[in-house]
Amino acid sequence: KYRDGKYFSTAEVGKTLTYREYRKLAELKLVEVSDTDAWRAEFGLEKRTEKKYEQIPETHANDAAAMLMGVTRCENNAEAPFYVWRRLQYVRRSLHRQNFQKGGKRPRFGGTANGGFFRKGDWVEVETKTGKVCGWVCGLPTEKTKLVGVADTENKRIGQFSPKKVRLLARAGGFSWKEARGHIPPPAEAGGILRLTS
Incomplete structure (x- = not known):
């Protein structure tokens, strides 16, 4: 099939196939960068890009936490641990x-x-x-x-x-995994640690 520039790399093709499989399992919501930025500001989550080697939520997890909190409207739980998997x-x-x-x-x-x-x-x-x-x-x-x-x-x-x-x-x-400094909300299945707001 002729490629008109819509799928400009194999990575994009792979994402399309992945999204298709996800939609078979549940509703899929794609989030734009601007949405993530807005949610991070709304929930007071910091993002650091200058020291990506630091294993802290600010460099690796706060974007995902902002998307989770923005989509599900759950509250930030400061007691939740942050794990590094390797x-x-x-x-x-x-x-x-x-x-x-x-x-x-x-x-x-x-x-x-x-x-x-x-x-x-x-x-x-x-x-x-x-x-x-x-x-x-x-x-x-x-x-x-x-x-x-x-x-x-x-x-x-x-x-x-x-x-x-x-x-x-x-x-x-x-x-392997270890608990690192900092906290982010864990998955909703983890004993109800995330609290949905009405």
């Missing part, structure tokens, strides 16, 4: 990391599972000398190391622990 980064096997062993067999390395109970990315609780800590599995037991590696939300390893001291909280979802 895709988990798994260690990949380097091509020449390991030398061949006797018999020409290379030892196992990498992968998200090795036949044991835990998988990389599982959310777990571990017992440390200072108490219990939650994190994500980043290393699995091997023939040499019988320990489970656990990392924090910054993908920095907390330590290696005996599988007996590691308790599974949830299977891998592909991301």
Whole structure:
């Protein structure tokens, strides 16, 4: 079909298909930039663009919060937490990391599972000398190391622990999260924390 300039990129085509699928599920309301600006001013939500690396609502979430509050007319709840979600980064096997062993067999390395109970990315609780800590599995037991590696939300390893001291909280979802400074309204399904105004 001839393109008359209406859909000028594959991103626009992708958005059109996405909107079509959304409309099958519920009513879809598209919001203009001017609407978002007006709602942000109405609800007193600040926007910062000079330091996008800061993980705070003012740089990443207040536009979405303004649209939510503008469309649903819910109130701002200052007690609601702000979470930062991050895709988990798994260690990949380097091509020449390991030398061949006797018999020409290379030892196992990498992968998200090795036949044991835990998988990389599982959310777990571990017992440390200072108490219990939650994190994500980043290393699995091997023939040499019988320990489970656990990392924090910054993908920095907390330590290696005996599988007996590691308790599974949830299977891998592909991301980690942490509560950050600042507050925005959470989804309406979250226990009624957002309050609709009449």
